[in-house]
Amino acid sequence: CWVEVKMSVPLESLCVAAALADHGTGLLESFNEKFRRLIVQSDVKQQKEGDPDPNTHYEGKTIWDLLGLEPGFTGELNKSIYEAETAPNKWVRIHISTIDREGTCGSSNPILFAQVEDVDSGVRAKDQWTAILESSFDGFWDYHCDKDYEYMSPRFWEMFGYDASEKEHKPSEWMGMIHQEDLKSSLENLNRHFESKGEIPYIVETRYRHKQGHWVWVSCRGKVITWDENTGAPLRMIGTHTDISEKKTKEIEERELYANCEREHKLVLAGNEELRRFVQCVNAPVFGVDTQGIINVWNDCMERITNIPQEESVGKPLDASSVKSAQEMVQNALRGEVVTNALLDVNVPKIPESDGRKRKALKLLVNTTTRRNMDNDVLGCFCLGLDVTEVQLANEKYLKERERVAAEKNINEFVAHEVRNPLSAAISATQFIVEGLKEIEDIIPAPRNSLQKDAAIVSSSLDYIHQLL
Numbered sequence: 001c002w003v004e005v006k007m008s009v010p011l012e013s014l015c016v017a018a019a020l021a022d023h024g025t026g027l028l029e030s031f032n033e034k035f036r037r038l039i040v041q042s043d044v045k046q047q048k049e050g051d052p053d054p055n056t057h058y059e060g061k062t063i064w065d066l067l068g069l070e071p072g073f074t075g076e077l078n079k080s081i082y083e084a085e086t087a088p089n090k091w092v093r094i095h096i097s098t099i100d101r102e103g104t105c106g107s108s109n110p111i112l113f114a115q116v117e118d119v120d121s122g123v124r125a126k127d128q129w130t131a132i133l134e135s136s137f138d139g140f141w142d143y144h145c146d147k148d149y150e151y152m153s154p155r156f157w158e159m160f161g162y163d164a165s166e167k168e169h170k171p172s173e174w175m176g177m178i179h180q181e182d183l184k185s186s187l188e189n190l191n192r193h194f195e196s197k198g199e200i201p202y203i204v205e206t207r208y209r210h211k212q213g214h215w216v217w218v219s220c221r222g223k224v225i226t227w228d229e230n231t232g233a234p235l236r237m238i239g240t241h242t243d244i245s246e247k248k249t250k251e252i253e254e255r256e257l258y259a260n261c262e263r264e265h266k267l268v269l270a271g272n273e274e275l276r277r278f279v280q281c282v283n284a285p286v287f288g289v290d291t292q293g294i295i296n297v298w299n300d301c302m303e304r305i306t307n308i309p310q311e312e313s314v315g316k317p318l319d320a321s322s323v324k325s326a327q328e329m330v331q332n333a334l335r336g337e338v339v340t341n342a343l344l345d346v347n348v349p350k351i352p353e354s355d356g357r358k359r360k361a362l363k364l365l366v367n368t369t370t371r372r373n374m375d376n377d378v379l380g381c382f383c384l385g386l387d388v389t390e391v392q393l394a395n396e397k398y399l400k401e402r403e404r405v406a407a408e409k410n411i412n413e414f415v416a417h418e419v420r421n422p423l424s425a426a427i428s429a430t431q432f433i434v435e436g437l438k439e440i441e442d443i444i445p446a447p448r449n450s451l452q453k454d455a456a457i458v459s460s461s462l463d464y465i466h467q468l469l
Helices: 033-044 063-067 120-136 154-158 171-175 180-195 245-281 300-306 324-334 389-436 438-443 445-468
Strands: 017-022 028-031 075-081 090-100 110-118 139-144 149-152 202-209 215-227 234-243 286-290 295-298 341-347 361-372 378-387
Touching: 017 033, 028 033, 033 110, 063 110, 090 120, 139 154, 149 171, 180 202, 180 215, 215 245, 286 300, 324 341, 324 361, 324 378, 361 389
Parallel strands: none
Antiparallel strands: 017 028, 017 110, 075 090, 090 110, 139 149, 139 234, 202 215, 215 234, 286 295, 286 378, 341 361, 361 378
């Protein structure tokens, strides 16, 4: 509030910088020490060396000259005045009124009464606050909750492609631009902030429709700074808007990438599980070995034909297992050699008599293939086998039979050539003699009968040998 004075009141007793000037000419008549320090001394600082004494420097100057005002000005305004070459101008609030020389207004003997208040710190603080808001955020807003008014800075609208002149300072302006799903959550958060008397912060991320049609992601923060003393209702709320579109786009891309990776990971896991079940249940003996030579797969068929449980095989070194004969083949496969198959002798435990099986040895024809990851790194190998034990036994039986037939043939050929043929020749010669010498017929039958008995003995012997073979 400005001071009301009478001429009888000394200017030095006033709490503000004050001065009196002629009503018509505006020439300065008197002033107090506060006015001298604030105005006159500042004005004197502009003089060059050799200027008059500072105390007389004001002589001949009008109040309007000192304050940098238009001649004849009366009223109130804020203005910056010169302070020093090395310091910024100072902000002051000036109030010039007309009073009577007796201290009353509107008399016929008026005088100008000027009051000047130093408001530099307040104005600069306000300017700094505005500058901070303008430079640090994309936009700020000032919402008068009990009125249909909300100030939104030019930067507020610029981020949505609008000029501030295109929009009114009403909440309905931004409500028509916000995504409807986000509007609902924004209002819910706003009500929670109101109901908690500001304890729950108002922080939301929302989408606004840009003038060109795309969505702009905004982080909105606000706080009620004035409450109704009687009802406790919010009266004024201020806040900021920050454009987070780039950050949000990256988050969405990262989420999509993560979702794709998660989906691919699940597909890989499902594929691995399907492969594991296939390997475990396939009707063929399969065992697996890692790059360190440790068995890590022993399927059901392998367990069944070897009578060795999976628990006793998995985790065991290959060279200490029942399939240790596969060691060289596995190393060849891990080195990438082309030929990776072999006929293995598998050591199996003794099968109980009650099992009904008498097999004590197992023959597997095994082919080995490497297992690789997505980067084509070798993780180990699979050994897929074929139980050829029965085939081997049949082959061995066949070989023995072939040997037996060959031996029988050799004996038959030997007997036919070395025994039967001479006997047959002897019997034929005897018969010829009998037919030629009828006169001694009664003495020939004895040799012939003897030869026939020898031939019968040879045939019987051949039959016996055949049975043995």
